[in-house]
Amino acid sequence: MGCRVAANLSVAIFMKKLRLFFGQNAVWLVAVVVAAIGTGCIVLGKQKANPALFNGTDLSGxxxxxxxxxxxxxxxxxxxxxxxxxxxxxxxxxxxxxxxxxxxxxxxxxxxxxxxxxxxxxxxxxxxxxxxxxxxxxxxxxxxxxxxxxxxxxxxxxxxxxxxxxxxxxxxxxxxxxxxxxxxxxxxxxxxxxxxxxxxxxxxxxxxxxxxxxxxxxxxxxxxxxxxxxxxx
The missing domain is CATH 2.60.120.560 (Exo-inulinase; domain 1)
Known part of the structure; x- marks a missing residue:
């Protein structure tokens, strides 16, 4: 329960800061970003790069x-x-x-x-x-x-x-x-x-x-x- 409250508080603070910069468009901006992540258009930073060492074409590297x-x-x-x-x-x-x-x-x-x-x-x-x-x-x-x-x-x-x-x-x-x-x-x-x-x-x-x-x-x-x-x- 404590973790959930802390998470909700963090989201509220984040949204407040967004409104300071983007006004009423903040909610729309968050919705677009979430949708982009869900469709794979935005790749999260924690995902790992392509692990291939051999490109299948030549001996580059x-x-x-x-x-x-x-x-x-x-x-x-x-x-x-x-x-x-x-x-x-x-x-x-x-x-x-x-x-x-x-x-x-x-x-x-x-x-x-x-x-x-x-x-x-x-x-x-x-x-x-x-x-x-x-x-x-x-x-x-x-x-x-x-x-x-x-x-x-x-x-x-x-x-x-x-x-x-x-x-x-x-x-x-x-x-x-x-x-x-x-x-x-x-x-x-x-x-x-x-x-x-x-x-x-x-x-x-x-x-x-x-x-x-x-x-x-x-x-x-x-x-x-x-x-x-x-x-x-």
């Missing part, structure tokens, strides 16, 4: 990562196409003004050919970075590299699953100050508390993938719908 022996990267039909390289092929964001915690990063990916990871996602964790690896180490390992110096095949995030070729998979990485969570087709596959853990990238070429990167290893793959949004922890 991205750079092709300079991996030795990397395959070609092209945009076609609203998708990023990775050709098979000698080792790693990938892209990374060309800017670093991004959230470093309290965010979700997602992408859809398809393995066309190959037998290793086809959409490794590198992302910030506070002041450091980690990589979510789907289908690494011969095509079946899913996990985070690296934790306490151990890569995804060696630490407790490792799980094993088979990824079918020519099938789209949805990946989502959620980072807060307390944990890293990773989802595969909305199934939770990594749930890692961060307290007293050392998070870092696996030493080697993947270090070029910061601040946000997507990479494949000796695979032909496709990626689409790459999005980044801030969240409330």
């Amino acid at each position: 991205w750079e092709i990562t300079d991996y030795a022996g990397g395959g070609a990267v092209a945009v076609k039909d609203g998708e990023i196409h990775f050709a098979q390289g000698e080792l790693i092929t990938g892209i990374h964001l060309a800017y670093d003004k991004i959230p470093r915690t309290n965010f979700e990063l997602e992408a859809e990916a398809m393995k066309v050919d190959g037998n290793d990871f086809f959409c490794a996602i590198t992302f910030p964790v506070g002041e450091t970075y980690a990589t979510f690896v789907p289908g690494g180490w011969g095509g079946t390992v899913v996990g985070i590299s690296s934790i306490d110096g151990l890569d995804a095949a060696e630490n407790e995030t490792a799980t094993f699953m088979k990824f079918e070729k020519n099938q789209w998979y949805h990946f989502r990485v959620r980072v807060t100050g307390e944990k890293i969570q990773c989802f595969l087709d909305d199934k939770l596959v990594v749930d890692l508390p961060l307290a007293d853990r050392q998070i870092a990238l696996r030493p080697g070429p993947i270090e070029l993938s910061v601040p946000i990167g997507i990479a494949s290893f000796q695979c032909i793959s496709k990626v689409r719908n790459v999005k980044l949004r801030t969240i409330n922890p």
Whole structure:
């Protein structure tokens, strides 16, 4: 009841101030604004901006990562196409003004050919970075590299699953100050508390993938719908 009285009082004060500036037109002005908000003509300030990182047309905002022996990267039909390289092929964001915690990063990916990871996602964790690896180490390992110096095949995030070729998979990485969570087709596959853990990238070429990167290893793959949004922890 107290909250309702306070709200009504605030509205009354607001209307009084409007009348001082707009006279009898104040009520009409409020009605127009409310109607505009209801129809979507006015977007409230608290709504979040478009979370898309990939525009579906070209690699604006991205750079092709300079991996030795990397395959070609092209945009076609609203998708990023990775050709098979000698080792790693990938892209990374060309800017670093991004959230470093309290965010979700997602992408859809398809393995066309190959037998290793086809959409490794590198992302910030506070002041450091980690990589979510789907289908690494011969095509079946899913996990985070690296934790306490151990890569995804060696630490407790490792799980094993088979990824079918020519099938789209949805990946989502959620980072807060307390944990890293990773989802595969909305199934939770990594749930890692961060307290007293050392998070870092696996030493080697993947270090070029910061601040946000997507990479494949000796695979032909496709990626689409790459999005980044801030969240409330």
